[in-house]
Amino acid sequence: MLEGLQIGLSTALTPVNLGMVLLGCFAGTFIGMLPGLGPVSAIALMIPVTYGLDPSSGMILMAGVYYGAVFGGSTSAILINAPGVSGAVATAFDGHPLAMKGKAGKALAIAAYGSFAGGTIGAVFLLLFVPVLARASLSFHSSDYFALMLFGCTAIAAFSGKGQVMKAMCMTLLGLMLATVGGDPSGVQRFTFGITDFYDGISFLLLSMATFALAEALMVVLKGAHRRRDNDVAAGGAERIGSLALSKSEVGEVAPVIGRSSVLGFFVGILPGAGATIASFLAYGMERSIAPARAKKEFGQGSKRGLAAPEAANNAASTGSFVPLLTLGVPGSATTAIMLGALLSYGVQPGPRLYVDHPDVFWAVIVSMYFGNVILLVLNLPLIPFISRLLLLPRRLLTPMILFFSLMGVYLVSFNTLDLTLMVVIGVVAVVVRLLDFPVAPMLLGFILGGMMEENLRRALLIWDGSWEFLWQRPITAAIMAITLLTLLLPVILDRLARWRAAKTNES
Amino acid sequence: MNFLSRKDKIGAALLLAFSLIYLRFAFDIPTSELPESEFFSARTLPFALSACSIAVSMTILLRRSPEREGEGPATALRNLHWAPAGGLVLAMLAYSMLFGALGFHLATFLFLAAGFLIMGERRLLLVAGLSLALVFATWLITSVLFGMYIDSGDLIRFLFPVEAGVAENA
Numbered sequence: 301m302l303e304g305l306q307i308g309l310s311t312a313l314t315p316v317n318l319g320m321v322l323l324g325c326f327a328g329t330f331i332g333m334l335p336g337l338g339p340v341s342a343i344a345l346m347i348p349v350t351y352g353l354d355p356s357s358g359m360i361l362m363a364g365v366y367y368g369a370v371f372g373g374s375t376s377a378i379l380i381n382a383p384g385v386s387g388a389v390a391t392a393f394d395g396h397p398l399a400m401k402g403k404a405g406k407a408l409a410i411a412a413y414g415s416f417a418g419g420t421i422g423a424v425f426l427l428l429f430v431p432v433l434a435r436a437s438l439s440f441h442s443s444d445y446f447a448l449m450l451f452g453c454t455a456i457a458a459f460s461g462k463g464q465v466m467k468a469m470c471m472t473l474l475g476l477m478l479a480t481v482g483g484d485p486s487g488v489q490r491f492t493f494g495i496t497d498f499y500d501g502i503s504f505l506l507l508s509m510a511t512f513a514l515a516e517a518l519m520v521v522l523k524g525a526h527r528r529r530d531n532d533v534a535a536g537g538a539e540r541i542g543s544l545a546l547s548k549s550e551v552g553e554v555a556p557v558i559g560r561s562s563v564l565g566f567f568v569g570i571l572p573g574a575g576a577t578i579a580s581f582l583a584y585g586m587e588r589s590i591a592p593a594r595a596k597k598e599f600g601q602g603s604k605r606g607l608a609a610p611e612a613a614n615n616a617a618s619t620g621s622f623v624p625l626l627t628l629g630v631p632g633s634a635t636t637a638i639m640l641g642a643l644l645s646y647g648v649q650p651g652p653r654l655y656v657d658h659p660d661v662f663w664a665v666i667v668s669m670y671f672g673n674v675i676l677l678v679l680n681l682p683l684i685p686f687i688s689r690l691l692l693l694p695r696r697l698l699t700p701m702i703l704f705f706s707l708m709g710v711y712l713v714s715f716n717t718l719d720l721t722l723m724v725v726i727g728v729v730a731v732v733v734r735l736l737d738f739p740v741a742p743m744l745l746g747f748i749l750g751g752m753m754e755e756n757l758r759r760a761l762l763i764w765d766g767s768w769e770f771l772w773q774r775p776i777t778a779a780i781m782a783i784t785l786l787t788l789l790l791p792v793i794l795d796r797l798a799r800w801r802a803a804k805t806n807e808s
Numbered sequence: 809m810n811f812l813s814r815k816d817k818i819g820a821a822l823l824l825a826f827s828l829i830y831l832r833f834a835f836d837i838p839t840s841e842l843p844e845s846e847f848f849s850a851r852t853l854p855f856a857l858s859a860c861s862i863a864v865s866m867t868i869l870l871r872r873s874p875e876r877e878g879e880g881p882a883t884a885l886r887n888l889h890w891a892p893a894g895g896l897v898l899a900m901l902a903y904s905m906l907f908g909a910l911g912f913h914l915a916t917f918l919f920l921a922a923g924f925l926i927m928g929e930r931r932l933l934l935v936a937g938l939s940l941a942l943v944f945a946t947w948l949i950t951s952v953l954f955g956m957y958i959d960s961g962d963l964i965r966f967l968f969p970v971e972a973g974v975a976e977n978a
Contacts, residue, residue, distance in 0.1 A: 466816075466864060466868050470861065470865060474823065476853075477858075480853060480857070488837060488838055490854065491830075491837075518896065518897070521889060522890070524888075524889045696924065696928045696929050699927055700920055704920055708950075711907075715959075720904030724904060735885070736816070736818055737816070737819075758848045761848045766848075
């Protein structure tokens with residue numbers, strides 16, 4: 301591990317990569333602060349920039365953007381009660397009331413310290429867990445990989461919100477179907493309709509930009525958020541930030557909360573599909589339930605515990621979500637799904653072999669995550685009063701600019717105007733899907749995992765002479781398949797159990 | 809229950825339609841002569857995916873909805889701002905279609921200016937100035953700084969054949 305750390309430090313500490321972390325954190329904070337644009341959009345917007353970089357620098361830049369966007373989302377949640385990301389919704393519960401009491405500086409400082417501690421604890425855990433898991437998963441065969449991909453697809457669906465499981469499965473299947481467009485592994489063309497531009501399939505960049513950056517910008521316009529006078533509120537918040545300093549008693553109050561929430565957040569983040577949002581709500585709920593009676597009353601009114609808990613948890617969960625990506629090649633969230641797509645486009649296959657084949661990328665990402673946290677704390681926090689003025693930019697000017705940068709991001713990679721038309725069409729479809737309350741992230745996950753799933757299934761069947769026995773004959777495959785089935789059935793069983801209990805209560 | 813009053817049913821119906829069309833075109837995929845295609849061909853996954861998505865969408869369509877959603881599609885759609893969003897979509901489509909003819913500079917300027925106007929900005933000087941500044945900044949970064957090829961368009965090539973050619977070669 302020490303040797304790996306050395307590799308990571310030597311890669312991450314080069315001037316170029318340090319610059320990437322810095323740039324990523326700043327760009328992420330800017331984008332994440334804009335209501336409607338979260339880490340997924342921020343990373344999607346950055347992908348064209350990373351194409352010109354080597355894999356380590358590209359991943360370091362994206363990791364910085366990820367952290368910056370999470371932090372930026374919390375800033376807008378605190379200042380204008382508009383969480384830029386779903387993971388920052390719980391932050392707004394107590395962060396905004398604190399800002400309304402004239403303690404925006406304190407709220408931002410608690411958020412930054414909570415994020416820093418959560419990220420640090422997460423990075424240490426990542427350092428300890430990932431190499432062990434990666435070594436263990438080196439014995440995986442193609443059948444195990446197929447089972448893993450299947451697990452990745454079903455897990456994100458099963459961990460979706462209440463009543464969303466079937467919808468998420470629909471979207472995962474849609475993503476898998478879109479992944480079959482273009483040449484199959486043996487070179488046969490599918491669903492190309494003779495259009496040569498489709499021979500290489502639908503571009504991952506195009507799909508992610510259309511479904512997130514473009515669709516989110518259009519959703520903001522559709523919902524009329526561009527007409528709200530957020531600017532006035534933001535101006536008030538930005539100008540009345542106040543002191544960023546915390547007293548000793550305040551530090552003493554939030555420190556244990558941050559510790560507990562970070563550990564909880566990391567382990568929740570590891571679960572595919574769970575992510576920062578669930579972690580932040582769980583941490584908030586846990587702290588509220590264990591808080592003393594007097595402190596409990598403050599929750600929702602500007603409680604420092606209520607602010608520190610979700611902030612620490614969502615950052616630790618962001619770090620935790622890298623565990624399945626780096627060790628198994630299965631993304632745990634939409635953000636890591638986009639990163640997986642970017643790695644694949646570099647020709648780097650995430651998973652157990654990443655640890656062996658690209659140790660520089662593997663360790664540099666882990667080390668740079670820690671640097672990202674340091675930069676957020678040391679550089680971004682003092683600059684927040686200035687950065688938050690970005691919220692003053694009217695949405696009527698910002699939205700066309702976001703649309704333009706999204707379109708140019710795709711055009712500058714393919715230089716194909718057909719891609720622009722396709723992007724608009726997919727963006728409109730994504731808006732319809734969102735209006736129908738179907739989640740978009742599982743579609744992207746299915747799209748990314750589709751190719752790998754087919755390749756591994758084909759190889760497994762070839763090895764097993766066309767027999768499907770590998771599903772129960774190989775212990776690892778069988779175990780993963782069992783977990784997959786359990787993940788799929790668990791929400792149904794829990795739902796039935798809850799209904800049965802409710803019926804029993806009614807009877808009695 | 810009114811079918812159109814539930815978003816999940818509409819979504820499932822759309823997916824079912826897509827899956828059926830997908831299945832229809834899956835039959836057009838040529839089969840390979842390779843020996844492994846005996847048990848796994850280019851059609852295998854599309855067929856399996858069609859079957860799964862038809863099953864899942866049918867399940868959503870046929871299941872008894874456990875609870876009413878807070879807001880039906882009609883209410884949700886009524887409160888949306890269709891005009892600016894539709895205008896932006898049309899502007900993007902026009903941008904993608906006119907990019908080749910007008911070239912990056914002119915098409916981008918027109919798209920940005922149209923976008924600002926659609927979003928309600930009425931100060932024409934600001935609209936023109938900001939659009940021009942963004943076009944110039946993007947051209948400076950991509951073409952001059954990174955040396956990327958930016959299409960000057962058929963119109964510019966037709967009007968200034970020599971200059972456009974020299975600029976693109978540079």
